Amino acid sequence: MQIQWKPDKSKSDYIQDQIIQYFKAKISSGSWPVGTRLPSERKLAEQFEVNRSTISHVLDELKARGIMASYGSKGTYVFNNTWSLMQQPDWNRHIESSLYKPNHKMIQQINKYEFQEGIIRLGTGELSPDLFPKDIMKALLIEASESVLALGYEENLGQLKLREAISQHLTTLNIKASPDQILITSGALQALHLISIGLLQFGSNVYVESPSYLKSLYTFQSAGMRLQGIPMGNEGLDVDQLRSIYKRKEGNLLYTMPTFHNPTGIVMSDENRLKLMELVNAYQIPVIEDDAYRALWLDTPPANPLKSLDPNGHIIYVGTLSKTFAPGIRVGWVTGPQTVIERLGDLKMQLDYGTSSLSQFVALKWFEHGYHELYGADLRAKLLDRRNHMVAALKRHMSPYGKWEVPTGGFYIWFVLNKKINSSVLFERALKNNILLNMGHIYDFKENHALRLSYAYASKSEIDQGIEIISRLIQAL
Amino acid sequence: MQIQWKPDKSKSDYIQDQIIQYFKAKISSGSWPVGTRLPSERKLAEQFEVNRSTISHVLDELKARGIMASYGSKGTYVFNNTWSLMQQPDWNRHIESSLYKPNHKMIQQINKYEFQEGIIRLGTGELSPDLFPKDIMKALLIEASESVLALGYEENLGQLKLREAISQHLTTLNIKASPDQILITSGALQALHLISIGLLQFGSNVYVESPSYLKSLYTFQSAGMRLQGIPMGNEGLDVDQLRSIYKRKEGNLLYTMPTFHNPTGIVMSDENRLKLMELVNAYQIPVIEDDAYRALWLDTPPANPLKSLDPNGHIIYVGTLSKTFAPGIRVGWVTGPQTVIERLGDLKMQLDYGTSSLSQFVALKWFEHGYHELYGADLRAKLLDRRNHMVAALKRHMSPYGKWEVPTGGFYIWFVLNKKINSSVLFERALKNNILLNMGHIYDFKENHALRLSYAYASKSEIDQGIEIISRLIQAL
Numbered sequence: 001m002q003i004q005w006k007p008d009k010s011k012s013d014y015i016q017d018q019i020i021q022y023f024k025a026k027i028s029s030g031s032w033p034v035g036t037r038l039p040s041e042r043k044l045a046e047q048f049e050v051n052r053s054t055i056s057h058v059l060d061e062l063k064a065r066g067i068m069a070s071y072g073s074k075g076t077y078v079f080n081n082t083w084s085l086m087q088q089p090d091w092n093r094h095i096e097s098s099l100y101k102p103n104h105k106m107i108q109q110i111n112k113y114e115f116q117e118g119i120i121r122l123g124t125g126e127l128s129p130d131l132f133p134k135d136i137m138k139a140l141l142i143e144a145s146e147s148v149l150a151l152g153y154e155e156n157l158g159q160l161k162l163r164e165a166i167s168q169h170l171t172t173l174n175i176k177a178s179p180d181q182i183l184i185t186s187g188a189l190q191a192l193h194l195i196s197i198g199l200l201q202f203g204s205n206v207y208v209e210s211p212s213y214l215k216s217l218y219t220f221q222s223a224g225m226r227l228q229g230i231p232m233g234n235e236g237l238d239v240d241q242l243r244s245i246y247k248r249k250e251g252n253l254l255y256t257m258p259t260f261h262n263p264t265g266i267v268m269s270d271e272n273r274l275k276l277m278e279l280v281n282a283y284q285i286p287v288i289e290d291d292a293y294r295a296l297w298l299d300t301p302p303a304n305p306l307k308s309l310d311p312n313g314h315i316i317y318v319g320t321l322s323k324t325f326a327p328g329i330r331v332g333w334v335t336g337p338q339t340v341i342e343r344l345g346d347l348k349m350q351l352d353y354g355t356s357s358l359s360q361f362v363a364l365k366w367f368e369h370g371y372h373e374l375y376g377a378d379l380r381a382k383l384l385d386r387r388n389h390m391v392a393a394l395k396r397h398m399s400p401y402g403k404w405e406v407p408t409g410g411f412y413i414w415f416v417l418n419k420k421i422n423s424s425v426l427f428e429r430a431l432k433n434n435i436l437l438n439m440g441h442i443y444d445f446k447e448n449h450a451l452r453l454s455y456a457y458a459s460k461s462e463i464d465q466g467i468e469i470i471s472r473l474i475q476a477l
Numbered sequence: 478m479q480i481q482w483k484p485d486k487s488k489s490d491y492i493q494d495q496i497i498q499y500f501k502a503k504i505s506s507g508s509w510p511v512g513t514r515l516p517s518e519r520k521l522a523e524q525f526e527v528n529r530s531t532i533s534h535v536l537d538e539l540k541a542r543g544i545m546a547s548y549g550s551k552g553t554y555v556f557n558n559t560w561s562l563m564q565q566p567d568w569n570r571h572i573e574s575s576l577y578k579p580n581h582k583m584i585q586q587i588n589k590y591e592f593q594e595g596i597i598r599l600g601t602g603e604l605s606p607d608l609f610p611k612d613i614m615k616a617l618l619i620e621a622s623e624s625v626l627a628l629g630y631e632e633n634l635g636q637l638k639l640r641e642a643i644s645q646h647l648t649t650l651n652i653k654a655s656p657d658q659i660l661i662t663s664g665a666l667q668a669l670h671l672i673s674i675g676l677l678q679f680g681s682n683v684y685v686e687s688p689s690y691l692k693s694l695y696t697f698q699s700a701g702m703r704l705q706g707i708p709m710g711n712e713g714l715d716v717d718q719l720r721s722i723y724k725r726k727e728g729n730l731l732y733t734m735p736t737f738h739n740p741t742g743i744v745m746s747d748e749n750r751l752k753l754m755e756l757v758n759a760y761q762i763p764v765i766e767d768d769a770y771r772a773l774w775l776d777t778p779p780a781n782p783l784k785s786l787d788p789n790g791h792i793i794y795v796g797t798l799s800k801t802f803a804p805g806i807r808v809g810w811v812t813g814p815q816t817v818i819e820r821l822g823d824l825k826m827q828l829d830y831g832t833s834s835l836s837q838f839v840a841l842k843w844f845e846h847g848y849h850e851l852y853g854a855d856l857r858a859k860l861l862d863r864r865n866h867m868v869a870a871l872k873r874h875m876s877p878y879g880k881w882e883v884p885t886g887g888f889y890i891w892f893v894l895n896k897k898i899n900s901s902v903l904f905e906r907a908l909k910n911n912i913l914l915n916m917g918h919i920y921d922f923k924e925n926h927a928l929r930l931s932y933a934y935a936s937k938s939e940i941d942q943g944i945e946i947i948s949r950l951i952q953a954l
Contacts, residue, residue, distance in 0.1 A: 014752070014755060016720070016759075017720070017755050017756055017759035017760075020759040020760070021755070021758065021759050024759075061725070061760065064725050065725070065761065087758075087761070087789040088761065088789050088790050088791065088814070089730075089761045089762065089763040089790075089791055090727070090761075091676070091763070091790075091814055091816050091817050092816060093727045094676045094677070094727050094728060094763065094817075095675065095676060095816065095817075095820050097678045097727045097728055098674065098675050098676050098677055098678055098728065099673070099674045099675075099677070099678060099679065099700060099701075100674040100675055100824050100827065102820070102823055102824075103823050103824075103826055103827065107826075108823060111633055111826060112633070114630075115632050126629055126630055127629075129627035129629065132627050132628060132629075137622075137628070138622045138623075139622075141618050141619075141621050141622035142618075142619065142622045144618050145614075145615045145616075145618035145619045145622065146615075150606035150609045150803075150805070151609060151614070151803035151804070151805030151806055152603055152604075152606065152609075152803070152804055152805055153591075153603055153804045153805065154805060155592050156588055156589070185829075186663060186829040186832075186833070187829055187830055189827075189828070189829055189830050190828060190829040193827065193828050193829070196576070197575065197576045197577040197699070198572065198575055198576075198577055199568070199571045199572060199575050200571070200575055200576070201574045201575055201576060202576065217827065218827050219827045219828075222674070222824075222827055223576060224576075243493070243494075248538070248541050248542070250567070250570045250571050250574045251571060251574055251575065253566075275491070278491060278494050278498070279494055281494075281498065281564075282493070282494035282497040282498050282501075283494075283497070283538065284542065284564070284565065284566045284567075285566065286566040286568070286571065312564040312565050313564075313565050313566075313568075314565065314566055326627075326628035326629070326834075327628070327629055327630045327830070328627070328628030328629055328630065328631060328831075328833065328834025328835065329628055329833060329834070329835060330829065330830070330831065330832065330833040330834075337565070337568055339568050339569060339572065340568050340571075340572075343572050343579070346579055346580050346585060347577050347579075347580075347699075349580060349584075349588060350577065350580065350666075350670065350694065350695050350696045350699055351666070351667060351670050351696075351828070352662075352663040352664055352666055352667040352670070352807065352829070353664055353666050353804070353807070354805075354807065355663075355807065355833070356663070356805065356806060356807040356832070356833035356835065356836040357803075357805030357806070357807075358805065358806060358833065358835050358836055358839065359833040359835055359836065362835065
């Protein structure tokens, strides 16, 4: 091979880069196909009028990148001329070697199909747009427009007035939390992310009801924690099982949703709550209590949170406006011992420097004007009607195929199939019929044949239509 | 020691917990002071009428917690009766063993004192409330109140219309990015956090200008990356230095702020931009370009972003509304190769499930109505006036003590002291005079004696007053 080209010495400090670019141009243009042997380092150095060490460095660089390779002592040849290898950083290798896990494939699909037109969302954990309090929102935004909002960066923990309003709200649940024990988060999910990086260590065990929606989230798994499922019955998680498998270690903790559990709808009984708190106190078990669905009771108000039985600070309590007002507002809160809240607030400054001030303002007025109670009552009536509608549809179409309990609050009916089915096949066939299902197995630690149905999102006619189609698909399987 | 108490067998599965609670009550009430020896396991088992294994288990539990200890074979005694040890999970050990680093102490102090009344903030990276576009905000909120906002969960990448508007905005900077190559983030900072967990690995090197505000953030350091400082001059980062120290490895990348660099205000020269891109292309170096301050040019518009010179997808480009509209809105964006954006969007679903819909709506209208350009022009005029004012104050009071360049855009003047001073002492003394300073050393990799001064936040009279006081404090040191 004859090389005529020489680097341009007038831009002396670019020589290596010029040579690399020259080689890459030759290879990517096809002038030097795969297998082409290069002249020796000595000859290249002579031709380019540079030191041999410069040539060495250039060839090492191209070899490290997989573009060239050596025959031992016999010289260097072109090994690969793939365009992306030649021209781009290898982003896929960056992604594969990085810290966090991608979401569950089915969750990725669900996240995507939720935005497809015409799809019936039978499992969505979100209020229907019909249930959005438009008039309240309008009033709150007009109020916001009249206030002088500077919208600067916020205090570490979030707007003081909003923390005061939430502190007030928590007293109605028998929880004493001063504003400096409350952190405003971008939804309850962010509180979990903050806990994962701010309180737990790689390899910690997070004990959690089995099934649990936490299993589908990957927030803890990505940060290197292991989820351990605790069986649950109609009274909530099995405290004896927890006692027997719980291992004391910094970073280990219990995550529980004792009230209107997602996905099963179960409410932990009063007796079981006391039993759990006795264990928690005896073993000093740190607990995250997720109380996202509390306000959505349909029959009678549920027992107060575990946090109300926690004078010693074992529990980190998480709440949100996503399920009772609107998820798009992205306002949640977390309360617990002050050292914990300060830690989480400090780390929030490394993640996003605070939650939208606009959202915080609207949330403040939501509480101040009493909409949390007023609209809550309205919403419960509408959700009750929807729940009853879905239960009737299940009775009509699904009785032969499985069992369910009628939930006393929240969004979900946990439908357990009588027979094994192939979850992925049912999911795909439902999709072909424009129905999006949240299959139970994404929430579980063991094989399961269940569906998380939601009466919160789809309209009544969509519920009827959807359930009927699903019943036919199950029959066919 | 005589024990009369027995566990209540009628609640049989609580026996262990009852015994633990009994022991703890005795210890914390002072009945059993530190050093108290317990009866043997055999005697305890007889007294409580339980198996010896139950007693073993209880004692192991209390020993693991540091409440009791053993004398080898001679039995068990009370080792510690600290109240928090007895009653609470050890949250401090959780915090200390967890994944992320706390923020720099001085940053924590700055975050705190920024909200103290009467303080003069001479270094704050934020627009003064005087510069907040109140009338525009009012109009945008009235518009929002008139729109039917359902405020549901959003698409993975953020509202399509907002991504379209940003795509449009980017074309004015000669950047081609389709909406599916754009992710909406909660400020530019969240984009960095997503990159740290979604593209980098533990131990990756992030190359960055020295000094850089990234050094003060801990976002990458917390996730286990190392920052490596690259010297910079008046033309921006030293490309030759980068070439000589850059190591190829998945996860390694360059973070740069070529335009109105924070904290130095430097703009990378055109020639140096081309030289950097030549290196980036030759070595296929992945790059994060942070362009937060671009719109705030005071003399002439800056060169187009590096990203406009990047047909091969080496650069992840980050922008934000925080510096040109308001930080409290928490809207930023990131664009890059589609695989990268999809990856970051997928992970955002593990962190906070999307950015506030309200903020996204306001940001959309901000772009749609052309305020980004209109208000930008207004803001530049006001910032120019403030910059000139601060430069005049520096000339009056600070000339004997150090040097500075007049920045051509952004918020900051990088004031380099002539002599070594004790940074912490100056910071503390300034605080006593109600002045909050951002000391240069928090941004640097080597010892430095500089201040990051900001003309964006404090009022003109505060600037005069603050600079004068600081000059006296420096003289006294």
